[in-house]
Amino acid sequence: ITCNSFSCGLLAGSVFGAVIAILGGILIPVGDMIIERTVKKEAVIEPGTTAYDNWASSEIAVYRQFWLFDVKNPQQVVQEGAFPEVQEKGPYTYKTRYLPKANVTFNPNNTASFVLPMGAIFEPSMSVGPEEDTVTTLNLAVAVSVSASHILLDMVINSTNSSLFQHRTVKELLWGYNDPILKDTIGLFSPYNGTSDGPYNIFTGKDDISKVSIIDRWRGETKLSFWNDTYCDMINGTDGSSFAPFVDKDVPLYFFSSDICRSVSASYEATMNLKGIEVYRYSLLPSTLASPVDNPDNKCFCRNYETTKNCTLAGALDISSCSDGRPVFISLPHFLQGSEYLREVVLGLHPDEEHHKTFLDVEPITGFTLNFAKRIQANMMYGPAKDITVLNKVKDYTLLPLAWLNETATLDDKTADMFKRELISRIDMLEIVQQVLLIAGVIIFFVCLIAFFCVRRKSKTNLG
Template sequence: MLWGYYDPLLKDNIGLFSPYNGTYDGIYNVFDGKDDISKVGFIDRWRGESVLQFWGDKYCDMINGTDASSFPPFLDKKPLYFFSSDICRSVSAGFEQSMDLKGIEVYRYVLQPNTLASPTVNPDNQCFCRNEVVTNNCTMAGVLDISSCQAGRPIYISLAHFLGGSRSLLENVKGLNPSEKHHGTYLDVEPTTGFTLRFAKRTQVNMMYGPSKNITVLKKVKEYTIFPLVWMNETASVDDVTADMLKKELISRIEMLDIIQKALLGTGVAIFVLCLISYCVVRRNQSKIV
């Protein structure tokens, strides 16, 4: 299942990680921010191309944002965009709330609700609909057909337990219980540096099966059904040593600058008030002399 086996239905070697065993997903060219700090980390080209070749559409084939490990500094809570080669597309995450991570303020971003919405809800997703029969005329939400970047294999990507997916996905398979807490994907980003300090990437790999007269186990499958194979939970968080270093080298200095700024502002206000009082006293004395 993990590293590959011969599938008699597809007549091909199938494995969740077999394409990545001893290899990588391609060369990335990214902006270094020298000319424009707001573009630091943005992907310019992947595998030598500035656009994808999977979807046959200008919008869906765009490579937007970074690789999600970092973003341009000084975040303003606007949506963040990043590209994932695992799902062969770019996605966006929206600001949810500010949080404390080991004494560091971070912004939590979660996947936008319209990321895997059906084209009837989000028309921009029309170009991601590859099979109208399986998706009930492109009305199904929560799954992404990535067969175009998986050598034609009927593989569908979703959030764990079909989180956010159509009701039919849950009704066709027993044992699913989607929960945002346990199955959601998020990024916790430090807003000043733009570094991702904690994340959870939870995806589910599914395969589509349809009616078959030849395969006994599939004779009871009356319609095209998307079956979960496995869901993966990739999580990581900044360690204590790095967090302490970040607080010492960055957070404490920013706080010191804030204190200095307030002190200078207070001093300036005090000097202005003294000057104003002195001016009023001088004018009053001049009036008495006259």
Template sequence: MNRLKCCFIAGSVIGAVACALGIILIPVGDYVIGSTVKKEAVLEEGTTAYGNWISAGAPVYRQFWLFNVQNPDEVLNNGSIPQLLQKGPYTYRTRFIPKENVTFFPNHTVSFLLPSGAIFEPSMSVGAEEDMVTSLNIAVAGVYSLVNHKVANMMIQLSGSSLFQTRTVKELLWGYRDPMLKGQLGVFYPYNGTYDGPYSVFTGKDDISKVSTIDSWNHMQSMSYWNNTYCDMINGTDGSSFSPFLEKKTPLYFFSSDICRSVSAVFEESLDLKGITVYRYMLPSNTFASPAENPDNQCYCISNETTRNCTVAGVLDVSTCKGTPVLISLPHFLHGSKEMLDLVHGLNPNPEEHSTYLDVEPITGFTLRFAKRLQVNMMYGPSKDIKILNKVKQTTIFPILWLNETAALDDETAAMFKAELFSRMDTLELVQIVLIAAGAVMLVLSLIGVCVVKRRSHLSYVA
């Protein structure tokens, strides 16, 4: 009887120790995982973050939808509202060239240039680059906004230009020789062979909370385009990654050189991406709102004509940054003022198709899927001095095209990601559960055994 009692006591001790060890492993395991994640998130050679950062791990595509004008003659001759039909997608692979001039500095920053390149992907497109599209003549829209209208009329008439032109998709995107300006023009001309940057970002070596945060862009720690300290700030990362251990309530900030400003994204929902839990962050609907709705946007309102004295929502004038009279919006004027939709027909804003989002893995801070969606617009309106605009009735913000820059985690990278990070976490969690559960069961059963033996011993003694 005493021997059995000793066995039960030993079992209870072993169970208690196992249970305690499992409990102790929780903070220890969290520490080990945290240390591993922080180490691998640093931007330095040999880390997981560096390998994905130096060159995009998944293919990045830019899809373009161009707005084809159905009634150009009616617009010019009768002042009719333009009828638009989007044509696309025309898809190009981009961001396939690794970062260049990568240089590390003692203050834990790294600088680099981001090369630009585009390769047409016929299998992901609705047609060929040679497809014809009737669109706004960007040269005419440019002189309308920038040049004295009497001079502009002379330039337009001498070159035989009109408000609309028909060109190939390739020409409209990447460039053609314009007969009026006698030079190359295109919505994205020049692109191939050019660079964005230089950028300087923090490596996170001394402070992981700063990893990938932009220190400077184009040698500027703040911009000078908006003439305002707040709007000229360069906040956050470039959107490809963020600091580890995200919290849902904390917005993510990132800078986009395409729109010459920083924006925030807020948590929307948790999703499953190839077996990995990601947090979806989306641009708030008031990102391009009028100052009346979002006072923080007051300093982005630089043109009273474009925004009707800062009352029109949905467009951002980037002319001071880009050097051309370009207006940026969300596709189909999503979240924009109704009057913009009333002045062109054929747009159908849809949050599911036209919103920008980031799917970020919350432990590492890596962006595993994203869709950056923007629309390029220009403006024209009535003019008594420009003959081809004599019949135009309303100042119109005209959509030329919208784009979706997108990338998503592939199966191979997902498997690697799960094997290197989550398999370790799952194994550690399993060990913790087994130790706690087995230890607790052994402890309870052993204590019950001790009580039973003690009771029997007592009954034997009484008898």
């Protein structure tokens, strides 16, 4: 094939375009490999990585907002056996998890161990009132002591001028007060300040990135001892603060929460935009707290056939086995996703999916949780007892809400900008380069090739 300088230039241009297009095509898998290698390297929990900086940092503020349930008709409940009517008061907000991990140790088996110091600092500007606000609530000592000798308990209740309900400040109910019946300090979250959660042992991901942040041991054990069942005593997943990179939204995320003494899973709900960053929102399924009738896997979480109506009640988890025997039940706020019965015997509850569900917003490339809301309600059980004066009018076992909390944290603007600059913008730039090369190469190839054949045809026509 002979060609003049112009047609040869066009032919060379088409070859050049093909080369550029091929280069753009090659950059796609190569670029993906570069991104994957970089992310996996930075996701390992060891000093010097992005994951370690986030893991070790205590700069992201974690808050616990509390709403307490004020009983409006205590006398009618005691004297007439009426259903309790409650009204929530809140939020009362505390800054928690502001202390860095303690006793951090990196172990030879590619795990890291640590404890989480716990503390709470009241935030008046984020609260509806001071900690000295009072509520009418269940007498915790009566609920705790009801399994003791009823005659003796009735004598103690009368001698201390106690009743089924009591008036307590927000601070007392949450963090503890000296109880006249128990002669000890009691509170929903007592003791808290100065204590710690753990120790935890987690995989660093150095030898297997798919295991990063997964809990290996909690309190020195690879399984729990609360439920006397292999399935329910499993410690699954991470602590919820991060997961393995390259999250697959079709696969549930598993995490363990010491607050509820069990592991749970969360499923993909929607893709959200968080300060310009695409995140996957995961939330708990109704099956998590479903009754064993609907979810047989939950049978081992049912501890008391009488108080749970032969394990047919949904929406409440009896954690007495991990709360020093106190009759504490954990649920979602306002018994969201719970049996209707729970809201029929306690008046004034209004569950709302948007405000009461637990969710995690996870960045899918790194697996980091960038925003979350853990919502838990603490309830205590009381029931009929003919030889206890304050209980002899009670007709049935009642699960009374005491308080619900929203533990939440989200990345700040500075962290969001850094995240977008260091990760998102680089990935976007690489994708733009790939697309520009591929599209430009294809265009150059076809334009030059078509022009070349047009010139050749014109040359043949002129020669003819």
